[in-house]
Amino acid sequence: MPELPEVETVCRGLQELCAKRSISGLSVLWHKSFPGDPAATLAKLAGKTIRTVGRRGKLIIINLEGGLHLAIHLKMTGQLVFADPASGAHFGAGHPNDSLVDSLPDRSTRVIFELGSARLYFNDQRKFGYILLLDSAALEQLPFLQNLGPEPFDPLLDDQTFAKRMRRRKGTSVKAALLDQTVIAGVGNIYADECLWGAQLHPARLVATLNDADFARILAALRQVLQLSIDQGGSSSRNYVNAEGKRGAYLDFAAVFQRQGKPCRTCNDTIIKTRVAGRGTHLCPSCQILV
DNA sequence: CACTTGACCTGTCCGC
DNA sequence: TGCGGACAGGTCAAGT
Secondary structure, rough: OOOHHHHHHHHHHHHHHOOOOOOOEEEEEHHHHHHOOOOHHHHHHHHOEEEEEEEOEEEEEEEEHHHHHHHOOOOOOOOEEEOOOOOOEEEEEEEOOOHHHHHOOOOOOEEEEEEEEEEEEEEOOOOOOOOEEEEEHHHHOOOOHOOOOOOOOOOOOHHHHHHHHHHHHHOEEEHHHHHOOOOOOOOOOHHHHHHHHHOOOOOOEEHHHOOHHHHHHHHHHHHHHHHHHHHOOOOOOOOEEOOOOOOHHHOOOOOOOOOOOOEEOOOOOHHHHHHHEEEEEOOOOOOOOOO
C-alpha cells in the first residue's frame, strides 16, 4: 500500500500524535523488523523525546532528541498505528479494523514502542519492512538515501532536470523508469499507472522514444495524481480504513488502477490489466497507444 | 554497465 | 472443502 501519498499521510498523523512524547519501552517481536540487540536499542531510546516526523521518498524518519533517528520503511504491508487508551485517540497507516485499539497487538505486530500511556505499533504482515535506529551521520550514509532521486514536489525539479534523470533509463520502459527510486523518489505501482494515463503514454513505451514535451507531461501528471492522493489521505484497497476513521479515498478517483473492465473516464473504452516491467499494469488501450 | 530476475515473507483468491 | 499456483502497492542482490 504505501507510496509517497500514503507515507506522507502517515507522517502527518504521527507528527500530530507523537511529537513531544517520550519513548519508555520497546518490544521487538520479530527480530528482522528491527535489527540489533533490543536491550541495547532500548537503552539508547529510553527517555528520548520525539521531535518531528518526516519522510524522504517512502522512508519515514522519526527525529528524536539527541541527534537520533528512527528510519522506517513500510515496504508492501507495513503499518504504523498509534493507540492511546488514556485518551481513546488512535491513528494508523491503515487497518481494516476500526476498533484497532482493542485488537492490537495482533499476529502481524512486529514491534511495539511504548510512549508513556500510549503505544506505537509497527505491523507488517509480510515482514519486508524495517526499522533502524541511527545517529545523524549514519542516517545520511544510508545507501537508500544517498542514491534516492529528488522529491517530485521539489521546486528545484524542473522539466529539464526530470527529463535528464529519466533518460538515464533510456533502454527501459517509461514505467520501469518511474518506479526507479534513484530517478525520482516515492513513485510506486499505483501512481506510475495513474500518472502515465494522465500523460497519455503507454507504460511499456521506451524512454528512448520520448521527447521533452512527453517528459514535461509526465512530471505534471505525476504531481497532479500525487497531490490529489495526498488530499484524499492516500489509497486504500478494499475495506481498508485508517484507525483514525478516515479512509484513504484516492482509489475512488483513480483513472486506471484496479479499474480493469471498467470504462475509461475520458474515452469510455475498457481499461485493461497487463504486465509491464514485471508488475501488474493498468491502462486504457485507446488513450495510451504503444507506438 | 544497463537491465532483468529472484529473493525476502504471509495471505488471499481463483481454478480444478 | 481441499490443494496448488499466481499474485500483492517495494527494494536489493545476483544474474545475463
